[in-house]
Amino acid sequence: MEDDAQLDRIPEKFVAADLSGMRCDGVRCSALTGEVGKHTACGIYEIRPDVCRACMPGGDDCLMARKAHGMVDLPP
Numbered sequence: 001m002e003d004d005a006q007l008d009r010i011p012e013k014f015v016a017a018d019l020s021g022m023r024c025d026g027v028r029c030s031a032l033t034g035e036v037g038k039h040t041a042c043g044i045y046e047i048r049p050d051v052c053r054a055c056m057p058g059g060d061d062c063l064m065a066r067k068a069h070g071m072v073d074l075p076p
């Protein structure tokens with residue numbers, strides 16, 4: 001679990017007003033760059049929160065997000 005000092009490194013513009021997590025634009029994290037389904041990247045990759053570090057390519061959360069965006073499952 002990250003501590004406050006780690007979370008404080010995330011630029012304020014990407015943090016939700018109530019400090020509950022990342023600020024989102026609709027369903028999209030404000031730190032996400034690029035175009036979903038083509039090429040995306042985390043704009044704060046090195047300092048991303050633990051919850052993001054726990055999401056692995058092909059994991060349940062990943063596959064749920066891909067499905068929500070109409071993307072095919074990853075090959076096994």
Ligand code: SF4
Pocket residue numbers: 022029030031032033041042043044045048049052
């Ligand atoms: S890894 Fe986390 S902080 Fe980075 S774009 Fe995705 S949801 Fe946002």
